[in-house]
Amino acid sequence: MIHRYTTFIKAINLSVDYVILNLSMVLAYIFADNTFLFWTSNHYLPIVLVFNLIWLLAANITGLYEHVLIKDSIKTYRGVIKTYLLFISITSFTVIILIGAKSYFITREYLIYSLVLFGFLISIWKLIFLSIRKNERSSLIDSRTFVIIGGGRIGQDLYHFFSTNPEFRYKLMGVFDDEPEKLKLKVPYTGQIKDCIRYVISNKIDEIFCTLPISESSKVEQLMIEADKNLIRFKYVPEYYDFAKRPTYVENFGHIPVISVRPEPLENMMNRFLKRMFDVLFSLFVILFIFSWLFPIVAVLIKLGSKGPVFFVQIRSGKDNKPFKCYKFRSMKVNSDSNKKQATRNDSRVTKLGVLLRRLSLDELPQFFNVLIGNMSVVGPRPHMISHTKQYSQLIDKFMVRHFLKPGITGYAQINGLRGETKTTEAMLQRVEADVWYLENWSFLLDLKIIFLTVWNAVKGEENAF
Known part of the structure; x- marks a missing residue:
């Protein structure tokens, strides 16, 4: 698919x-201070830069500008x-906590005016954009005709995807296979594989999608050569797809394509930095104001x-399966089974205070020191005993896959x-x-959601908290 104007x-x-962002800042300043003169002050310019950088950071985290032409309206607004x-969260934290309101003459009224005005204006703009896109999408996205070589399960899935996603504007013109009796597609059989190139040329087909297995590599290679000779775009769906039905990431080492088994957002350095920065700040807050x-x-x-x-210290499996000392408030009587036996409902080893600590998850509080040290994260897979x-x-x-991440105090599970x-x-x-x-599927917002639900569940009580 070719998005000419993406x-x-x-x-x-x-x-x-x-x-819109900078206009909102200017108008908010006029509303709040009834003057425009101070806008260009050198004291104020750092705030302008901060707002702009934070919006760029927030947009990169949420992927706001990805797939702008094909993302549906609901997902776009979401x-x-x-x-x-x-953007509001990071801005408020940065301006009020880190920079300080008085340092740059930023009043609370100005902050509220600018953020509210920006939210209103950008909502209107996105509505206008979606309306324009709806009317002009046909001219923004090329309509493509294609054929499929290989009518097996992979070819069927490919056909199903394009038929259920008309916004991609792909139209299937035929299916080629040497064994038509095995075809699973509910579309007319066009011919054998050797007839494909001639058919594509005579009917001016835009693209060929080949779903043949690796065992047919000689045919695939010949088809690629013939397609190149006749200026036909040839796309190969790897057999790998058939046993790893999830989004994949392809990285090229020279001319060698390497397919990652799974997406890992935290392999991105910016994401790791953001998660680590939050871990440090959040753990410091808990340690200073609660612990x-x-x-x-x-x-x-x-x-x-x-x-x-007072503390129970246990060796547990950490990131990359490296052992580390995990700290907890002791909630059990000292016993010889603590490193091999899990806590059970009505466990006789749990003290009266331990029941309360476990129910409210307060026994986990010392692990914020683990987070500060760096061998745990606030959110991640729970660390298990070595045994x-x-x-x-x-x-x-897939048990060991969870060790690609730092273990967490709480997690999605x-x-x-x-x-x-x-x-x-x-x-x-x-x-x-x-x-x-x-x-x-990690995202910063997902971490915030998990933390909120963890606190909420602790307040209302959980059946399995024992």
């Missing part, structure tokens, strides 16, 4: 958004809302409730009720699948 439309979107809310006053109270109660240390890692890595194929004792391999498999989904 880059141009993306640039127009970005430019208009920035014009992306705008996500970006705007993230600092709660620790003496909990420590005294633990000592009064049972003999033993359980060895056990389940032999039973579940936990907010979906997949916490506590895992009595069966099936229960652990569900947790692993949730962890792998998080690995493949």
Whole structure:
């Protein structure tokens, strides 16, 4: 598919958004201070730069400017809302906490006026853009005709995709296969593979999609040569697709294409930096404003409730399966089974205080020091005991994949009720699948959602919190 104006439309979107952002800042300053003179002051210019950079950061995180021509209206507006809310959050934190309102003469009224006005204007602009795009999409996206070589399951899926996504404007003109009796497509059979190039030339077909297996590599190579000779675009759907039905990332090492098994957003350095920065700031906040006053109270109660240390330190599996010391408030009586046996419902080892700590997840608070050190994250797969890692890595194929990430205090599995004792391999498999989904779909907003739901679940109580 050729989107002739994709880059141009993306640039127009970005430019208009920035014009609206800066216009909102100017108008808000006029409304708030009844003057335009101070706008050009050198003291004020850093705030202009900060606002612009934060919008660019927020848009990159949410992918606002990706697929601007084919993304449907609902997803487009959802992306705008996500970006705007993230922009407000980062802006408020940066201006009020890091920079300081007085340093650059930024009043609360100005901040509110500029953000509200920007939100209103950009909503109107996106509505106008979507209306224009709807009317002019046919001229912005080329209509393409194509044929499929190979009518098996891969060819069927390809046909189904284009037939259910008409916005891509691909029209199937025929299917070629040497074994027509095996065709699964509900479209007319056009001919054998050797007839394909002649048919494409005579009917002026734009593209060929080849879904033949690797075992037919000689035919594929010959078809590629013939297509190049006749200025026909040839696209090959790799057989790999058939057993890895998920979005993939192709990286080229010289002329060698390498397909990643799964997308990993946190392999991006900017994403890792953003997650680490949040981990440090959030853990410092919890340590300074919650742990600092709660620790003496909990420590005294633990000592009064049972003999033993205040902290429970256990070696657990970390990122890349490297062991690390995981810290918790001790919620059990000192016992010899702590490194091999999970806590169970009504476990006799759990102290009276431990029941409350576990129900409210307060026993996990010391792990914010693990986050600060860097061997854990606020959000990620929960770390397991070394013995359980060895056990389940032999039973579940994808179990070790979760160790591509730093373990977390909370995670996607936990907010979906997949916490506590895992009595069966099936229960652990569900947790692993949730962890792998998080690995493949990470976003900063997802982390914020998980943290919010973790706190909410702790307040309302969870069935598996024991």
